[in-house]
Amino acid sequence: MQIENPLDRYSLGQVLVWSIVAIGALNWGLIAAVDTNLITDTLQLSSQNAQTVYLIVGAAAAVNLADLFTDISLLG
Secondary structure, eight states: OOOOOGGGGSOHHHHHHHHHHHHHHHHHHHHHHHSOOHHHHHHOOOHHHHHHHHHHHHHHHHHHHHHHHSSOOSOO
16 A cells, blocks of 8 residues: 655645745744744844845745635646
């Protein structure tokens, strides 16, 4: 009996976008719960670079929502 990997049903693009969105969500949760910003504290980013990371997370969320609620497959 062969065990199926559940991620085989999804494209690499979908997994990457979901991972980026999950990291952003966890970061927001950490900020709210323990006042720790995972992005700036772990990666030692400047304010400008942190904003770039936040922009990437926001873009990933927008792509994820568009892929979820439209018939257009943006992620394969």
